Amino acid sequence: MRMSLWILLLSILALSNILVPAYFSFENRRLEAILHREYSLRVDTVSRYWKLQDVNRELNRSYYEVVEANRGLENALSGILDRLRSTPYNYTLIPSREFSGRFLFAYTEEMRVFVFNLTGGWDGSDNDFRSDLYKIYMGWRSIFVYVFPPPYEVYLPLINIGSWNYAYTYYHRYDPLTNESTWCCDEYLREVSSCDIVSTPISGASISFRYRRGGCWDFAVVLVSLYYAYYDIAGRSLPTMYISIGAEGVEEFSHACVLVKLEGDRVAILDWEPITVSDGMIEFLPFDLARRLHSRYWWGWSILYKGFMMGRPYRYGSFGSNEEFYRWLVEALG
Numbered sequence: 001m002r003m004s005l006w007i008l009l010l011s012i013l014a015l016s017n018i019l020v021p022a023y024f025s026f027e028n029r030r031l032e033a034i035l036h037r038e039y040s041l042r043v044d045t046v047s048r049y050w051k052l053q054d055v056n057r058e059l060n061r062s063y064y065e066v067v068e069a070n071r072g073l074e075n076a077l078s079g080i081l082d083r084l085r086s087t088p089y090n091y092t093l094i095p096s097r098e099f100s101g102r103f104l105f106a107y108t109e110e111m112r113v114f115v116f117n118l119t120g121g122w123d124g125s126d127n128d129f130r131s132d133l134y135k136i137y138m139g140w141r142s143i144f145v146y147v148f149p150p151p152y153e154v155y156l157p158l159i160n161i162g163s164w165n166y167a168y169t170y171y172h173r174y175d176p177l178t179n180e181s182t183w184c185c186d187e188y189l190r191e192v193s194s195c196d197i198v199s200t201p202i203s204g205a206s207i208s209f210r211y212r213r214g215g216c217w218d219f220a221v222v223l224v225s226l227y228y229a230y231y232d233i234a235g236r237s238l239p240t241m242y243i244s245i246g247a248e249g250v251e252e253f254s255h256a257c258v259l260v261k262l263e264g265d266r267v268a269i270l271d272w273e274p275i276t277v278s279d280g281m282i283e284f285l286p287f288d289l290a291r292r293l294h295s296r297y298w299w300g301w302s303i304l305y306k307g308f309m310m311g312r313p314y315r316y317g318s319f320g321s322n323e324e325f326y327r328w329l330v331e332a333l334g
Helices: 002-078 096-103 109-119 126-143 205-211 216-234 287-297 322-332
Strands: 154-161 166-175 180-189 195-202 240-247 250-261 266-270 303-311 314-318
Touching: 096 314, 109 126, 109 205, 109 216, 126 216, 205 216, 216 240, 216 250, 216 303, 266 287, 287 303, 287 322, 303 322
Parallel strands: none
Antiparallel strands: 154 195, 166 180, 240 250, 240 303, 250 266, 303 314
16 A cells, blocks of 8 residues: 555656646747847837838928028019019919909909999989990990001019929838838928019909900900999899801901890890890890891891800800800700
8 A cells, every 4th residue: 555655656747747847848949939029029010110200201302492482482473473463463373264264254343333324323224224335335336446456465473482492302101001112202392482473464354454456355345344334333234245256158257246134035235336226225026036137237148146255254255166155055054
């Protein structure tokens, strides 16, 4: 009995001498693996850190260059603002289409007084309204001198900052998720020191009215603007537009006149002579009849209505046929 107990104890002691070293050896290998992973992670993190520092340094440099460019831009603009304050309507620093929308058909106080002196305002009757439209036409026609090309030139400054020269700051971008890097660029305006002012010719109703001379373009644009002035005085407005016309089979013929629209397809057309007028009043006739009268005025040519411009709201368009123009006149203008 005692011998069996000693044998059992010796067996347990021998087994423990085998298992304990094996366990510690396994644990040692596991801890070594963890240490290697942590070390690799640390090396990778340090590498990414230095790459991010490079990116940050490039972005910092780019930022300060942008700040420097902005300061240069401010200095460049400050020297020309005084010149801009003297330009008509201060419309220099806006897109060209917005400039046209505000300037092309804008009337001046002189033009408004001119209209009021011709009409005395509106008494509220339809006959007086149509009579006033005719008076405005005749008043403008009586002081307008046809000269082509117009003997005047008016210029506004076109500002060219930096001569449209752009510079790029390149930097290295590292993506830690994909472990990939790419070259990127930061675009900004650098050469603000080269700020040029180029004079560009402009035209509009206020300029043409001031000189009281020009071509059919000048005559039509001013008449539209004078009608806008009258509408503001009278408190009643009709769709009124500059229209460009041609003649079928007469390629060299291109001309501008004015069209005023009433309800439906009833229109008044005013060319070098008023096409639709009777008893000292503008007449609104169905478009087909007005077109025939217009053709008769132009020696029987078949008139083509090719395009329009209007200022309230500012818009323009062109047409491939009289049928297309008629659909626009009735459907788009109402």
